[in-house]
Amino acid sequence: MKNKILLSFTAIALSTITNSQVNPKATQKVKNLYGNLKEIAWDSKEVLFGQEFFNSYRWPENNFDDPNVSDVKTVTGQHPAVLGQDFDYYNQKTAEEVERHTKAVKRAYELGCVITFDYHMHSKNHASTLFEESDKLLMYNIGEQNDSNGEVTWLKAELDKAIKIINDLNMPIVFRPFHEMNGNWFWWGSKADGGAESYIKMYQFTVDYVNARTNNVLWEWSPNLPFTEKYYPGDKYVDVVGVDMYDQGNEGYRSFDDMVSQLEEMSDFSLKHDKIPVFSEVGNRITSPDQKPNWWSDIDEKIQASDRAFKIAWMLTWINQPWGNPPYVAHGASSEEAKKGLNNFVNSSTILMQPEAAKRNMYDQSKWTTAKSNALKKDSK
Numbered sequence: 001m002k003n004k005i006l007l008s009f010t011a012i013a014l015s016t017i018t019n020s021q022v023n024p025k026a027t028q029k030v031k032n033l034y035g036n037l038k039e040i041a042w043d044s045k046e047v048l049f050g051q052e053f054f055n056s057y058r059w060p061e062n063n064f065d066d067p068n069v070s071d072v073k074t075v076t077g078q079h080p081a082v083l084g085q086d087f088d089y090y091n092q093k094t095a096e097e098v099e100r101h102t103k104a105v106k107r108a109y110e111l112g113c114v115i116t117f118d119y120h121m122h123s124k125n126h127a128s129t130l131f132e133e134s135d136k137l138l139m140y141n142i143g144e145q146n147d148s149n150g151e152v153t154w155l156k157a158e159l160d161k162a163i164k165i166i167n168d169l170n171m172p173i174v175f176r177p178f179h180e181m182n183g184n185w186f187w188w189g190s191k192a193d194g195g196a197e198s199y200i201k202m203y204q205f206t207v208d209y210v211n212a213r214t215n216n217v218l219w220e221w222s223p224n225l226p227f228t229e230k231y232y233p234g235d236k237y238v239d240v241v242g243v244d245m246y247d248q249g250n251e252g253y254r255s256f257d258d259m260v261s262q263l264e265e266m267s268d269f270s271l272k273h274d275k276i277p278v279f280s281e282v283g284n285r286i287t288s289p290d291q292k293p294n295w296w297s298d299i300d301e302k303i304q305a306s307d308r309a310f311k312i313a314w315m316l317t318w319i320n321q322p323w324g325n326p327p328y329v330a331h332g333a334s335s336e337e338a339k340k341g342l343n344n345f346v347n348s349s350t351i352l353m354q355p356e357a358a359k360r361n362m363y364d365q366s367k368w369t370t371a372k373s374n375a376l377k378k379d380s381k
Contacts (some may be wrong), residue, residue: 022219022239023211030172033114034218034239035366037276040352041313042376043368045304047279048114048314048352049345050082051329053089056097056104059320059331065100067107071320071331072353075339076346081357082314083108087162088120088129102169109171112358114314116174116220119162123187124154135187140194143201159206163213172363175217176280177206180224180244181231196231203233222280225254227266240313241270242280249298250286256302263309271311274373279315288326289334293341296329300348310350 021034040046054070073079085105090098109115125134141151166173178188181199188199207219221233222242232238243266247253254262263279270277284295303309317328330338346353352360 022207022237023215023217025211026215026217027172029363030216030218032363032366033172034276035368036360036362036364037114037240037313038368038373039366040360041276041278041311042271043372045310045350046352047300047303047310047312047350048081048357050084050114050116050314050316051080052084052086052316052319053101053104054080054083054320055108056100057319057321059327059333060322065103067100067104071327072329072342072346074332075330075334075342076353078346079108079111079113079354081112081352081354082114082116082316084316085115085117086120087117087165088122090165091161092122105169105171108354109169111354112360112362113354114174114357114362115171116176116316117162117166118176118179121158121177124151125187129186131185131187131189131191136191136193139188139192139202140198142205143194143198145205155202155206156209159209160213163210166210166214166216169216171216173217174220174240175210176220176222176240176242178203179222179242179280182228183224199231200233203231204237207233207237220278220280222278225262227262227269229269235273235275238273238275240276240278241266241273242278244281246281246283247286248282248284249292249295250284253286256298259299260302260306260309263303263312264306267308267311271377274377277312279312281318282315283317283328285325285328289330289338289341291326293330293335293337294344295341296345297341297348300345300350304350 051072054072055067058064058071070079083105085101089101105115120129122129123135124138126132138151142155145152147153180186181188182190184190210217218239219237220240220242221238222244223231225243225245227243243262245254245259245262248256248259267277284292320327320329320331330342345351
């Protein structure tokens, strides 16, 4: 009888990690990832470091075919712990490049990395994500389920492409659709008719549609700075909350102190809503690692000096590619100062890279429980 009681208690404790999760039918590995990300964000000062397409792009080559190589690993001996990818790069690129990205994500997952996908979905009206006047009613009609011009049918087809990729990969994915909605550059952004109300309806439709067809997804929502609650789709539709911001510490851009205040606001919001906070995009697009070799260490130092900004599961930077920006991290041809700066950053006691993330067994049993979340929220009041 004693053993039965213990087993029942264990089952209850483990089941409670999913109570705040969007999809209660998610696979066990997705549930474990959810709990382990909460553990890192809320129960430690550690932060996973990630990069978009870190093992299928490198500076200055267009792409490459060895998923065991990355610019970060070339310089530091370690891969990032979070791999970012984009469903658009599977839909719009050549079959050869899609194969490279597929090999890269499978290898990163094998190594124990966290996998997150955004979706720079091209507009129904043109071959770009960027807003044009023809997009004025696109989001509104989707939100209102007005399919008179095929808007809803079109979105379902675009989502079906992502669902097929998710199910073919058959691994836990953190899906970040329709990000930076408070900016005016994307077709789902602030220039579109319907505003926050239509955005929320479209986001909720997307979650419901995808969750009915796969159980491999955690859902991430991330406005651009300044962080805003205006477009929040609701607790039933979000697992992970982030904020995107770049170029801190450069003249004419946000200061490091502003960055900290934004992260504090976002983390406070996440705790209030029992979500996983992340620094969803960060990087220096103004100066190269050769010019500011200690930029990443400055980021880490400022975050850790705050009593709340460090409460993020990960920070993720962008692709090391010469598309109008310097490289986001040092690479093989960088100066010795830049390489030293990146090594100092990844060797910080607070930064988790791929080997450490793998040791945490992100997809194995989690110790996080709803009781922990409730205790944290109570203590924060």
